[in-house]
Amino acid sequence: MSLYRKENTAMPVAVGRSGKTLEGIGKELDDHFLKASGCIKEIAVILDISGGDTLLRQNSGHLDRKRGNSAKVFSVLSWSRYSKSPPSTKDGAEFSGRSEPCKPGAHCATLKKLYAAEKKLFKALKEEGIVALEFDRKSMLLRKQEDENLDVVKIDKTRSSVDKLESDLISLRQCISDTTSSILEMIDEELLPQLVALTAGLTQMWRTMHESHKAQALISQHLSNLSDNHNMILNSEYHHQATIQFETEASYWYNSFCKLVKFQREYVRTLYEWIKLAESLKDSNECSNHSSILAICDQWERGLNESPDKETSEAIKSLVSCIRSITGQQIQEDNILKRLEKLDRKFQKCLNSLAEMQQRIDGDMADTSPRHPIHLKKTETEALKKQVESAKANYLDAVQYSRAMTLDHLQKTLPPLFQSLMEFSNASAQAIEAINTTGKPVE
Numbered sequence: 001m002s003l004y005r006k007e008n009t010a011m012p013v014a015v016g017r018s019g020k021t022l023e024g025i026g027k028e029l030d031d032h033f034l035k036a037s038g039c040i041k042e043i044a045v046i047l048d049i050s051g052g053d054t055l056l057r058q059n060s061g062h063l064d065r066k067r068g069n070s071a072k073v074f075s076v077l078s079w080s081r082y083s084k085s086p087p088s089t090k091d092g093a094e095f096s097g098r099s100e101p102c103k104p105g106a107h108c109a110t111l112k113k114l115y116a117a118e119k120k121l122f123k124a125l126k127e128e129g130i131v132a133l134e135f136d137r138k139s140m141l142l143r144k145q146e147d148e149n150l151d152v153v154k155i156d157k158t159r160s161s162v163d164k165l166e167s168d169l170i171s172l173r174q175c176i177s178d179t180t181s182s183i184l185e186m187i188d189e190e191l192l193p194q195l196v197a198l199t200a201g202l203t204q205m206w207r208t209m210h211e212s213h214k215a216q217a218l219i220s221q222h223l224s225n226l227s228d229n230h231n232m233i234l235n236s237e238y239h240h241q242a243t244i245q246f247e248t249e250a251s252y253w254y255n256s257f258c259k260l261v262k263f264q265r266e267y268v269r270t271l272y273e274w275i276k277l278a279e280s281l282k283d284s285n286e287c288s289n290h291s292s293i294l295a296i297c298d299q300w301e302r303g304l305n306e307s308p309d310k311e312t313s314e315a316i317k318s319l320v321s322c323i324r325s326i327t328g329q330q331i332q333e334d335n336i337l338k339r340l341e342k343l344d345r346k347f348q349k350c351l352n353s354l355a356e357m358q359q360r361i362d363g364d365m366a367d368t369s370p371r372h373p374i375h376l377k378k379t380e381t382e383a384l385k386k387q388v389e390s391a392k393a394n395y396l397d398a399v400q401y402s403r404a405m406t407l408d409h410l411q412k413t414l415p416p417l418f419q420s421l422m423e424f425s426n427a428s429a430q431a432i433e434a435i436n437t438t439g440k441p442v443e
Contacts (some may be wrong), residue, residue: 303431
């Protein structure tokens with residue numbers, strides 16, 4: 001192992017006037033991410049418990065080990081093996097006390113039941129159309145046979161077919177009626193209460209997120225007080241790996257945020273259009289809660305369209321770009337280190353060779369000319385020593401530049417990021433809160 005590539009996790013400590021360190025700020029930011037991750041219980045109704053919902057698995061600690069804990073985005077800022085598990089969820093214990101139809105996972109179950117009922121209705125309507133055509137055809141044939149006084153056996157056979165088709169039609173129409181009633185009942189008794197519970201939960205979730213991001217925005221302001229103390233503790237391999245992990249987590253965060261915005265819009269728009277279509281299932285004089293669901297979807301979609309999601313996604317994307325530039329600088333730093341290690345090995349080999357030559361002549365240098373191999377070896381050794389010292393200076397400069405660059409990028413990127421997240425969560429809470437007028441205003 002090279003003397004220059006240390007495996008310890010010690011890092012230069014950037015200390016601010018307030019006494020805060022970069023490591024401490026990173027841990028504080030993570031603590032608020034972990035705290036915010038607990039608000040998943042507010043939207044338990046939408047989680048797919050039976051299918052092992054991804055969000056619930058993450059909150060329970062069953063994480064993808066290749067990706068790590070997504071709630072701890074900033075723990076890598078400490079460049080230490082800091083680890084803290086998010087609040088655990090065991091068998092949905094936090095969600096106990098919820099009644100039907102708003103128990104955990106109920107919304108997913110209702111959507112699956114509606115989908116199954118819709119497929120059943122489609123199949124019954126298709127079969128009813130085919131059977132109705134065949135019934136009309138056979139009925140016309142029966143009347144024709146009776147008018148022409150054909151063979152009684154043929155008439156009875158046709159009449160039997162007509163009776164069978166009529167029975168099938170009655171059965172199919174009853175199935176259509178029952179399935180239609182089932183769909184309308186699920187909309188009124190399950191879907192609407194779930195949407196009310198979901199929007200109320202989302203309001204509380206975004207409130208919690210808003211408070212967490214508000215705290216993070218204040219914490220990130222302390223970055224402006226930090227400065228590198230210029231000590232020469234060398235970077236560790238873990239430091240480089242932590243930066244790569246940081247980039248992975250931030251990229252995952254960016255992609256997840258974009259999916260959240262995209263899928264939420266698609267969900268609300270699809271639900272609105274489906275309810276509009278479902279209105280054709282009810283009788284003209286039949287009462288339903290469809291208008292309430294349409295109003296929820298309309299207000300929800302309006303809020304989504306007015307939220308500053310583009311600014312927030314760009315802020316997260318800027319963080320990803322910032323980390324990538326730091327990673328690129330660290331790659332350059334590592335290339336300089338490899339060159340230094342190669343020169344150092346060559347220098348050590350030359351130094352050992354010189355020592356062996358000096359031992360062989362037993363210290364007698366009186367009769368050696370300037371072109372003697374030992375003088376040439378000394379000259380070569382001195383030249384290599386200067387190259388090693390120059391390469392070491394370049395490496396230490398690169399290390400110092402990497403640190404300064406890292407701190408500068410974080411100082412410029414994190415405060416605007418958390419300000420944007422705070423504004424987005426605030427706008428999201430207010431937009432959904434408008435659906436449930438009993439909510440409290442967000443500060």
